[in-house]
Amino acid sequence: MMEDIRIYQDYFAAVVIPLIVIAIPIYGMFRRVSVYESFVEGAKEGFKVGVMIIPYLVAIFVAINMFRASGAMGAMEDFLRPVLTAIGFPPEVLPMAIIRPLTGGGSAGVVADLVQQYGTESIITQMAGTMFGSTETTFYILAVYFGAVNIKKTRHALPAGLIADIVAIFLSVYIVRLLLG
Amino acid sequence: MLNYIWAGLIIVSVVFALYQDGTDLNDDRFRNGEALNVQIEGLPPDYAERDDPGPVELSITISPTDYIAFFDPLSTAGIAPDSDLAAEATEQITTFFAEPLPATLVQTSRGREFQITVPDSLPAPLDTIYESTKNDNDLLPAYLGGWAGDPNSPGGVTASIEFGHVGFIKTREVTSVMFDQADNAVMFGIGLMGVIALWMGLMKIAEDAGLIAIFVKLVRPILGPLFPQIPRDHPALGLIAVNLAANMLALGNAATPLGIKAMESLQELNKEKDTATDSMVMLLAMNTASVQLLPPVTLIAVMGLAAADLFLPIFLVTLISLCVAITAAKLLGRMQTFKKTDPMRPNNPNAQKGGAA
Numbered sequence: 001m002m003e004d005i006r007i008y009q010d011y012f013a014a015v016v017i018p019l020i021v022i023a024i025p026i027y028g029m030f031r032r033v034s035v036y037e038s039f040v041e042g043a044k045e046g047f048k049v050g051v052m053i054i055p056y057l058v059a060i061f062v063a064i065n066m067f068r069a070s071g072a073m074g075a076m077e078d079f080l081r082p083v084l085t086a087i088g089f090p091p092e093v094l095p096m097a098i099i100r101p102l103t104g105g106g107s108a109g110v111v112a113d114l115v116q117q118y119g120t121e122s123i124i125t126q127m128a129g130t131m132f133g134s135t136e137t138t139f140y141i142l143a144v145y146f147g148a149v150n151i152k153k154t155r156h157a158l159p160a161g162l163i164a165d166i167v168a169i170f171l172s173v174y175i176v177r178l179l180l181g
Numbered sequence: 182m183l184n185y186i187w188a189g190l191i192i193v194s195v196v197f198a199l200y201q202d203g204t205d206l207n208d209d210r211f212r213n214g215e216a217l218n219v220q221i222e223g224l225p226p227d228y229a230e231r232d233d234p235g236p237v238e239l240s241i242t243i244s245p246t247d248y249i250a251f252f253d254p255l256s257t258a259g260i261a262p263d264s265d266l267a268a269e270a271t272e273q274i275t276t277f278f279a280e281p282l283p284a285t286l287v288q289t290s291r292g293r294e295f296q297i298t299v300p301d302s303l304p305a306p307l308d309t310i311y312e313s314t315k316n317d318n319d320l321l322p323a324y325l326g327g328w329a330g331d332p333n334s335p336g337g338v339t340a341s342i343e344f345g346h347v348g349f350i351k352t353r354e355v356t357s358v359m360f361d362q363a364d365n366a367v368m369f370g371i372g373l374m375g376v377i378a379l380w381m382g383l384m385k386i387a388e389d390a391g392l393i394a395i396f397v398k399l400v401r402p403i404l405g406p407l408f409p410q411i412p413r414d415h416p417a418l419g420l421i422a423v424n425l426a427a428n429m430l431a432l433g434n435a436a437t438p439l440g441i442k443a444m445e446s447l448q449e450l451n452k453e454k455d456t457a458t459d460s461m462v463m464l465l466a467m468n469t470a471s472v473q474l475l476p477p478v479t480l481i482a483v484m485g486l487a488a489a490d491l492f493l494p495i496f497l498v499t500l501i502s503l504c505v506a507i508t509a510a511k512l513l514g515r516m517q518t519f520k521k522t523d524p525m526r527p528n529n530p531n532a533q534k535g536g537a538a
Contacts, residue, residue, distance in 0.1 A: 042385020046378030054370035066194035120487035133495035156513035164470035164506035
């Protein structure tokens with residue numbers, strides 16, 4: 001049963017990107033969008049996003065790798081390992097769980113750092129990537145959305161958002177282990 | 182919060198590195214300035230009388246027992262003597278020093294210097310000494326003190342050598358990592374731009390083709406029960422639907438302005454302008470845990486093709502966490518603490534004019 005699900009997940013992963021890549025232009029042409037021009041316009045935006053993310057990458061790569069090189073990361077992982085292993089949580093993913101609700105660019109940096117440390121096929125990277133895709137920068141959204149309309153008393157917005165984040169972070173670990181582990 | 186974490190990482194790194202280097206210096210782990218006795222074969226008999234010593238090819242034999250006595254690597258590594266680990270470590274060191282190490286003896290500004298060719302893996306703490314002092318040709322330098330014995334005898338002469346001075350290893354490493362990683366981050370970021378541009382180009386087509394509208398139709402019917410405070414025909418519901426649909430497709434750039442518009446529309450209904458209504462909290466909770474049909478563009482750029490594996494896990498995780506967010510927002514809203522601050526509660530004394538009646 002589980003093995004079947006994993007096989008389907010594998011097939012799905014193989015076709016999902018090519019399907020998106022043909023479905024979008026087909027739908028676009030059907031809706032009479034000038035697909036080439038739209039693509040170029042969107043791609044231009046892409047470079048802005050690319051440049052925008054670089055300062056975050058610098059901040060996170062430097063801080064995390066200094067932490068790693070000093071041996072403090074290893075010491076922290078060893079210290080927390082018994083607790084984290086008991087709940088099935090790899091200590092290497094911990095930086096992601098801490099940083100994710102605080103900064104989008106920064107947590108993208110953490111995923112990028114894990115890609116460089118462990119490769120894209122490693123379960124550590126896959127867990128962190130799933131966390132990144134599944135949760136939002138709750139603090140940022142709270143600040144932007146409520147700031148825009150001058151709401152100061154946020155009531156239960158932060159607890160509700162953080163509860164969802166915590167659940168998503170643990171689910172990422174368990175579901176990735178189930179489907180890809 | 183983020184400020185503390187980020188600064189904390191950097192400060193802890195440097196302090197931790199300094200602490201370890203201080204411990205190493207205090208324990209004299211690298212035996213700076215102390216001489217180790219070794220056997221040297223191939224030293225010319227007239228070496229002492231030469232004015233210009235010139236390069237001499239020879240070989241150095243380090244006795245494992247002397248090495249262990251000199252550096253005491255077992256107690257540094259916290260290995261108890263007479264344990265299995267100690268026997269294993271001793272065995273490794275013995276194997277390592279079984280063969281003589283080839284070296285060249287040259288005259289440098291720092292004295293008579295051996296440049297020793299070493300194999301890939303060295304026993305501690307010589308590995309650290311090597312990493313810290315190796316020259317441009319990846320040779321391990323060591324300095325000749327004195328020697329005694331007959332150079333023609335089969336075992337060669339007994340000589341005392343000193344390795345280079347080693348200190349502040351971790352601190353140096355942390356500093357160099359800082360520079361390397363700043364460089365690496367920019368190169369990595371530039372490498373991402375192509376995929377980001379590709380994906381955002383595709384998403385722009387989707388946006389221009391009105392793909393969001395399809396998902397609005399899916400989302401719209403479930404919104405009524407979730408936002409009971411909004412009248413059925415109010416434009417806020419439509420805006421919320423568009424915001425959530427844009428979020429599902431990870432169109433972050435489109436979703437945020439739409440979300441703010443939805444918030445402004447909810448603010449019109451609000452009776453107490455500085456306090457969030459239940460609807461606003463619900464919108465926010467659904468935004469922080471929105472169902473993701475497509476992962477965000479940065480994830481695809483960072484992980485490349487391997488991101489395809491994550492589409493399904495991300496969809497499943499977000500589906501469940503959305504349910505959790507909705508439940509949490511509803512249940513927390515019913516708690517006394519939050520219920521009594523609801524701006525929409527009946528007979529709210531703080532209700533302002535301009536709110537919906």
